[in-house]
Amino acid sequence: MKPLNRLQMAWRVGQDIEDGTVVNLGLGMPVGVSDYVPHDYDVVVQSENGIIGVGPLASANAADSDLVDAGSRKVTLRAGATIIDSAASFAMIRGGHIDVTILGAFEVASNGDLANWDNRIPDKGPLVGGAMDLAASARAVWVMMEHNTRKGGPRLLEACTLPLTAVRCVKRVYTDIAVLSVTPQGFLVHEILPGISREELQRRTGAPLTFAPDCKDLVTPDIALPEA
């Protein structure tokens, strides 16, 4: 089977979002998760620019340049939404009021260390944004990333090689070929893409894996990527 595409990864994460929770979705792949939360759920999507209750993307004629999320996307508000200023928004984040934040990452270590802000591109300025606040203080930090780098190297490691975003913060990792949690004993595998053996998953991972007793197949619907 093919590795999950980013929409299938978003679908998979969406299945684990609980009703009634407050979630913050990182730029890039994670924002797609909200499309796969069951429609009858009341999930409050917080965006760190102060929107409490982000709705779907705005249609072209409803787009308002003042109604944007932290990724500059023109969005709508859900019923029950409100908007606060940045100081209040980060007070909410840092104060532990976000149930789950879903972040992209470059690397995750088996102790939960996260590296997702500085991939050392020459000459480019640094960009940290709200990642460190979210990673340090959300009640749960879930990472969504491809299992391996473009060159095939591991992103799940015994220790991060890139600058850290926060220490010991990641609780779960959703990749294109597996679902794992971070435990005091390191990475624990819950789901593997059919066709990938435990040995292959271990070869593609830079830290020792343990497999949950109920480890099962990682299965998602077919979801086509939009035409480029």
Place this chain on the structure above:
Amino acid sequence: MKPLNRLQMAWRVGQDIEDGTVVNLGLGMPVGVSDYVPHDYDVVVQSENGIIGVGPLASANAADSDLVDAGSRKVTLRAGATIIDSAASFAMIRGGHIDVTILGAFEVASNGDLANWDNRIPDKGPLVGGAMDLAASARAVWVMMEHNTRKGGPRLLEACTLPLTAVRCVKRVYTDIAVLSVTPQGFLVHEILPGISREELQRRTGAPLTFAPDCKDLVTPDIALPEA
């Protein structure tokens, strides 16, 4: 001449309030000052319970138990007013956004130390309220108090005997018989009630006085106290 009554003291302080300023008026005598600010002035009266722009007391039929100042008085709002929560109100105070606070006091020392919160009544619990925040952080702290205690002792001292509210904070003192400022050299007298000699004022004061070259008579209109 008789010492000023509390309304005449309020009138005298009111003459020194500048147009366009933000003032906080302490409980007791100081709240009366707003009645003597020129009517064409835009003075924003802040009350530490969050009202920015307190207006006159509410008439009996307009009184609203949710629209009260920090002294539990039912008030109105001035044009341009708004209401914020207590955390924001004290952020405003502590951040130096209040131009002048006018506070009552038990004692003021010649270095500007203020004692106005604990007069050591046996068995009574302590009450500090917002006094320490206002005294520490308003741009100017003015005190309004009788020059002497009921027993005739001095309230203006070389060092306070009662627990301090804040150190080196008082800029001006308005009493029933004099107007003084606090300078690096101690108390400087600007106005004295006619009929009180410099020697008598010094006798009634517990710290050395200096007299300003332009020291003049403390004169106010007749203002009768309301019937008790």
Place this chain on the structure above:
Amino acid sequence: MAIEKRRATAAEAVAGIGDGATVMLSGFAGAGFANRLVGALRELGPRNLTLVVNSATHRLSNTHELIAAGMVRKVICSAARGHDKSGLSAFEELYKEGRIELEVLPQGTFVESIRAAGAGIPAYFTPTAFGTDLAAGKEVRNFDGRDYVLEKSIPGDAALIRADLADRWGNLTFRHAQMNFGPAMATASKLVVAEVRAFSDTPIPPEQVMLSGVFVDRILVAGA
């Protein structure tokens, strides 16, 4: 399943507040007391409470009933003095006898420490109280020539706050000076219960919401 934070009775609204809890009560200067909830807490009767409340004695609040009922071990406040000329308040009687603990803070420090707990800040420096008895034993540090006192955050187990209008998400509006300590206390406590005048069947418009429902767990519609 839709979020629905309304509770049918005051008893349900305060259920679960147990012995030893730190309970925050909103209200100041006569406005913003959640007296219906305070009454229900007295009925529930947990012991050894720590109350975080601006005044231990305000005549328009029912705080004194909790104290008089012997449910309170400690009060953290900025005012603990009764204004009743005829005698001492319930708090003062117990205080005189050494049967209740007291922590007095300047009002700005009181509310900033609550805000800090809700904002993930364990401690901060403030100029307030430097050089006074209320800073005794606290760490002092000089920044740019001025002295500051280190103050710690005050987290709560429960907050009972009063507001005007609520919707099913727990979004709140406040009337006038009713707001006071409610928003900060709601951010700082694990269980937040709001007693409101009325319930809005439609969502409160985004720009009218004064406290996000993210901070509110239960609503009691109590009328005016």
Place this chain on the structure above:
Amino acid sequence: MAIEKRRATAAEAVAGIGDGATVMLSGFAGAGFANRLVGALRELGPRNLTLVVNSATHRLSNTHELIAAGMVRKVICSAARGHDKSGLSAFEELYKEGRIELEVLPQGTFVESIRAAGAGIPAYFTPTAFGTDLAAGKEVRNFDGRDYVLEKSIPGDAALIRADLADRWGNLTFRHAQMNFGPAMATASKLVVAEVRAFSDTPIPPEQVMLSGVFVDRILVAGA
């Protein structure tokens, strides 16, 4: 004499911002940039500025014009990376050559430090950035088993912020996510200038005011 904070031109609105000033600029994610005022500041031309701005490079802000004009000595921000695939931003060009100073802060620390300056708090502890390069050299302390970093406040000489509606007292409303850093920056700066869409001849109703005019010194009515 009535308070009247309106200024007739953008030049009058930014007058007095001098060499070496620390200037705060609101705006995030495309909303809330006071670009008219930023343009006037470029015309005014003070040198050696320190900019406090969330992004050194956002394509919808005119911040880069101040940087490209060589007016900026240092930037304090949470994002200094241009998204322009075709090359480096004005900031990145100068940064590469070592001709501009940079202080990068996590966004929550960035805005909390601004809020702290406006709230009279010189320093506070935060969990954010503990154990990372951005905490290098900063004091660390453990509270209740968790490690925190000591961060200092960021005061400004001037703030240029964008809002929706103003009245003559300087009270402001904000549209949607336009609010972002404006309120905090307004509390933290000595001179606060708001560029607004429209002016209200009547006072903005108390419950609609989002930032008190106490924090605002000058208003420029700039249209949409």
